[in-house]
Amino acid sequence: MKIAICIKQVPTREWQPRLNDARTWIREQDASYEMNEPDAYALEEGLRLREKHGGEVVVCSAGPTRVQQVIREALARGADRALHVEDDALGAADAFTAAAALVPAMQEEQFDLILTGLQSDDQGHAQFGPVLAEKLGVPHSTIIMEVLVDAPAGGGAATGIRVKRELEGGWFQHIAMPMPALLTIQSGINQLRYATLKGIMAAKKKEIRKVAPPAGLSSRLKVVALYAPQKSKQTVMIGGSSAEAAAELVRRLREEARVL
Amino acid sequence: MILVIAEQKDGKLNRASWEAVAAAQQLAAGSMPVKLAVFGQSLSGVAGELAAAAVAEVMTVEHDALALYTPDAFVHVAAALIAQQSPQFVMLAHTYQTRDFAPTLAARLDRALVTDVVALRQFNGQPAFARPMFQGKLVADVVLDGPAPHLVSVQIGAFRADAVQKGSSAAPVTSAAIGIAAGVVRQTAEAPFQEAKQAVDLSQAERIVAVGRGIKSQENIAVAEQLAQAFGAELAASRPICDNGWLPMERQIGSSGQTVAPKLYVAVGISGAIQHLVGMKGSRTIVAINKDAEAPIFEIADYGITADLFEVAPALIAELKK
Numbered sequence: 001m002k003i004a005i006c007i008k009q010v011p012t013r014e015w016q017p018r019l020n021d022a023r024t025w026i027r028e029q030d031a032s033y034e035m036n037e038p039d040a041y042a043l044e045e046g047l048r049l050r051e052k053h054g055g056e057v058v059v060c061s062a063g064p065t066r067v068q069q070v071i072r073e074a075l076a077r078g079a080d081r082a083l084h085v086e087d088d089a090l091g092a093a094d095a096f097t098a099a100a101a102l103v104p105a106m107q108e109e110q111f112d113l114i115l116t117g118l119q120s121d122d123q124g125h126a127q128f129g130p131v132l133a134e135k136l137g138v139p140h141s142t143i144i145m146e147v148l149v150d151a152p153a154g155g156g157a158a159t160g161i162r163v164k165r166e167l168e169g170g171w172f173q174h175i176a177m178p179m180p181a182l183l184t185i186q187s188g189i190n191q192l193r194y195a196t197l198k199g200i201m202a203a204k205k206k207e208i209r210k211v212a213p214p215a216g217l218s219s220r221l222k223v224v225a226l227y228a229p230q231k232s233k234q235t236v237m238i239g240g241s242s243a244e245a246a247a248e249l250v251r252r253l254r255e256e257a258r259v260l
Numbered sequence: 261m262i263l264v265i266a267e268q269k270d271g272k273l274n275r276a277s278w279e280a281v282a283a284a285q286q287l288a289a290g291s292m293p294v295k296l297a298v299f300g301q302s303l304s305g306v307a308g309e310l311a312a313a314a315v316a317e318v319m320t321v322e323h324d325a326l327a328l329y330t331p332d333a334f335v336h337v338a339a340a341l342i343a344q345q346s347p348q349f350v351m352l353a354h355t356y357q358t359r360d361f362a363p364t365l366a367a368r369l370d371r372a373l374v375t376d377v378v379a380l381r382q383f384n385g386q387p388a389f390a391r392p393m394f395q396g397k398l399v400a401d402v403v404l405d406g407p408a409p410h411l412v413s414v415q416i417g418a419f420r421a422d423a424v425q426k427g428s429s430a431a432p433v434t435s436a437a438i439g440i441a442a443g444v445v446r447q448t449a450e451a452p453f454q455e456a457k458q459a460v461d462l463s464q465a466e467r468i469v470a471v472g473r474g475i476k477s478q479e480n481i482a483v484a485e486q487l488a489q490a491f492g493a494e495l496a497a498s499r500p501i502c503d504n505g506w507l508p509m510e511r512q513i514g515s516s517g518q519t520v521a522p523k524l525y526v527a528v529g530i531s532g533a534i535q536h537l538v539g540m541k542g543s544r545t546i547v548a549i550n551k552d553a554e555a556p557i558f559e560i561a562d563y564g565i566t567a568d569l570f571e572v573a574p575a576l577i578a579e580l581k582k
Contacts, residue, residue, distance in 0.1 A: 013473075013531070016554055017397050026394070095363070096372075118359075123393055124534075125375050127363035130331070134367035139332060139446035142360045143516075166516055167452055168356050170509075174450040175330070186516070188503030220372035224383045225401040229392070229559050233546075237564045245565045246575035249547065252563060257545040259467070259524040260491070260580075 001055035001149070001158060003046045004083075004106060006116035006132065007039040007074055008098070009067040013121070024223050028091055035070040038117025042185040044192050045147060046115050047078045053149055053158065056080040058109065062101040064088045068208065075203035076195035082208040083109070090213065094221045095120075095127035101213040103135045113161070114182040118143050129184035140182040141165050141175050145189050261316070262288050263347035263409070265338060266298045267357055268306045269329075269452075273298075276353035278421035281313050283414045284351045285425050287380055287387060292348065295319060297436075299337050301327040307433045314427040317434060319345075325440045328449040331361040333440055338365050340438045347409045354413040356515075366411050372404040373411035376534070378418040391415075395533050396556035416515070416538055460494070460510045467493035467524040470513055470540070471501060474529020474550060474569055478506045484528060487573045490580040491526060498536045514539035529569045532557030549573075 011017075011031040018027045035043075046057045059074040061067050062085040071082045085101045093101065106114070114136070119126035133140035146164035162176040166186050195203075236252065238245045253260045262284045266277035284294045293316035298306055303320040310318045321341065325333045338361070342350060352358045354376050366373035379390040381401050388401040389412060404410040462468060469488035475481060481501075488495040495511060502512040513520055514536040525543035530536060532548070532555055540546070541560050548561035551568050558564045565572055 011394065013395070014552075017394055019398075026398075096367070099367075121395055124395070125363075126359050127366070127373060127375060130360065130363035131367040134335075134364045140364065141331070141447060143356055165360075166356070168515060169519070170517070171452045171454055173452040176448040176450075177446050187499065188509075191505075220405040221374060222403045222405060223400045224388060224403050226393070226398050229396065229399045229556065231559045233560055233562055235548075235558055235561045235564045237558075237566065239566075242567060242571040242575040243579075245567065245572060246579040249563055249565060249576065250579045253524065253545070253547070257524070257562065259545045 001049065001053050001112045002110070003049060003055060003057045004109065004111040004114040005039070005043045005046045005057060005059045005074065005079065006102065006114065006128070007043060007059055007061050007070055008036040008117070008120050008122075009033045009061070009063055009070040010036045010120055010122040019226055024226055025092055026226070033066060033069060035073055036117055036120050036122070038119060038121075038185060038187050040117075040192055041187050041189050042115040042117050043074050043077060043079065044190045045185050047193070048190060049113070049147065049149065053151065055112070058083060058111070060102055060106060061085070062090050062093060062098045062213065064091045071208055072203055073195060075206045076199040077193060078199060079206075081206050084208050084210050085213050086210050087213045094123060094219050095125040096131055096221075097217050097219050099128055099132040099135055100217055102132065104214050105211045107136060110180075112158075112179045114138070114180070115185055116182070118184040118186050129182055133182035136180075136182070138180045138182050139177040140184070141177065142184040143186045144183045145172065145186050147183065261345065261347045262292055262294045262349045262351060263342065263345055264294060264296045264351045266296055266306070266310055267353060267355055268298055268300055268303070271302055271305050273306050273309055274353065274355060275421060276355055276416045278424050279416065279419040280351050280353040280414055281315070282421060282423040283377070283380065283412075283419040284349070285314070286419070287349060287351070295345065295347070297321065297341055299326050299334060308430070311430040311433055312426050313431065314425040315431045318431050320433065320435045321438050322435060323438070323440055325445055328451065329357060330445050330447040330449050331364055332445040332447055334361045335365045335368055336440055336444050337438050339368055341436055342369065342409060344436065350409045350411045352411075352413045354415050358413050362411060362413055369409070371409055371411060372406050373413070374402050374404060375413045377412055377414045392534050395531065396537070397554065415534065417541060462494055462496055462511070462513065462518045462520050465494040465520065465522050467491050468496050468513070468520060468522045468543075469493045469526045469528060470496040470498065470530060471507075471528050472498040472530030472536070473500050475501065478504070480570070481506050483570065483573050486577055487526070487528065490577040491524070493524070493526065496520070498530050498533070527557050527561070528573065530557055531555045532560070
């Protein structure tokens with residue numbers, strides 16, 4: 001089975017946002033980056049499916065040169081090779097643009113199964129997976145908590161999958177579909193593995209195919225202002241030593257909020 | 261015209277659909293008609309309920325293939341209805357179902373989609389849509405380019421269902437006949453189910469202490485347990501804690517877990533990603549303890565302490581025991 005994992009490089013959780021002069025985007029040069037966490041779960045799921053059913057795992061990413069950091073990491077964790085659609089302008093690409101950038105190169109590869117995270121921790125559109133599925137002409141399902149491949153009795157290539165999809169409020173649903181297919185993976189579907197030293201060494205020899213994006217990409221979502229959220233409440237910030245803060249908080253919860 | 265696609269399951273309307281209607285009425289501002297659509301089977305009850313809103317029309321699309329939701333069937337039907345109706349905007353609540361089919365719909369129509377919108381704004385006379393970015397650390401005002409319709413999904417809880425303008429008489433309900441040819445729907449859906457009955461009903465708790473990534477390791481969960489005990493509270497968690505198996509999934513608060521509105525919610529080491537806030541922002545009094553002063557959780561907190569939870573929690577436990 002030929003499995004693609006689409007990963008994104010996003011600013012780290014600890015990163016404190018700084019805006020560009022126009023206040024329409026972040027200062028990308030100030031950010032430190034890591035693999036989008038839901039994509040890490042997608043990668044892990046792909047590696048497990050390969051271990052069970054054979055085949056190869058190809059990590060695919062669209063972005064500037066810096067995304068090689070997360071591509072290398074995915075290769076170190078066990079992906080076989082990588083496809084990097086490289087362009088500086090893709091750093092701030094929205095989901096539509098990133099999907100459109102990847103489509104031609106991914107189409108050529110003819111993957112059986114494409115996995116990606118349910119959304120990105122940076123822009124958080126939660127659109128990339130279903131958009132890519134439509135552009136590749138394959139069925140999809142989202143927010144997946146379990147993937148079962150129909151392995152035909154007596155061998156032969158698998159033709160379909162059955163997945164457990166998460167719904168809101170503790171509900172789930174099983175959905176089956178033929179392959180090729182695309183799934184967006186929910187965090188927590190599995191326990192992540194981390195790269196071993198051996199994996200890191202092996203990754204250095206693995207192939208990263210660099211491809212230019214197709215011409216004429218443009219975004220229809222224009223960010224005209226970026227700003228810190230407005231507070232919906234007047235927060236009383238309590239300072240002092242831990243003991244002082246604790247005493248003051250408990251006093252206010254008893255006397256002011258009357259919730260203790 | 262603005263078309264709102266409402267959501268129902270087994271003839272029961274998803275309450276978030278009212279919020280999408282409220283957002284559509286606000287965007288229309290009386291200068292554009294609003295129409296509602298709902299897809300499924302046996303929809304007369306839901307359609308009747310929706311017809312109470314001050315809208316031009318409620319359209320139902322009923323078909324065997326819509327009885328159980330699949331993205332292919334919904335995209336097909338929505339695309340056909342949009343072709344018939346030519347709306348300027350299509351609005352939906354940002355539910356899991358919307359997340360599953362609206363991006364595909366936008367890609368099929370080749371139109372812009374902005375998701376998770378929390379407020380409607382203006383930019384140079386055009387509508388701009390405010391949405392969180394970077395885990396809620398920032399908000400972006402987004403303007404949509406390209407031909408109509410523009411698709412918009414609104415964050416659950418961002419618009420008020422009770423702000424929906426009701427009509428003086430019921431809106432007309434019509435049924436749109438849209439065929440679904442064999443082969444259109446590639447997914448086979450089974451009926452939704454709940455895993456083992458939830459043993460913990462956090463929605464009934466008066467006080468909740470919830471713990472997030474800041475707790476750092478499974479061993480430290482004990483600190484949160486002691487704090488919860490001292491508050492006389494149930495212990496809950498944000499998603500990453502349950503993903504790691506440090507607390508059972510049934511104690512998860514947020515869009516994929518339980519929604520709660522206790523008298524007191526103490527968020528400890530929780531940054532306040534949208535997916536978590538959705539599940540608890542209705543709490544009466546919210547306390548946030550986080551060492552990052554910029555954490556989004558402070559935006560909705562009544563009381564905040566910027567400090568290391570491992571120093572504050574023992575102090576609080578001691579204080580509560582006094």
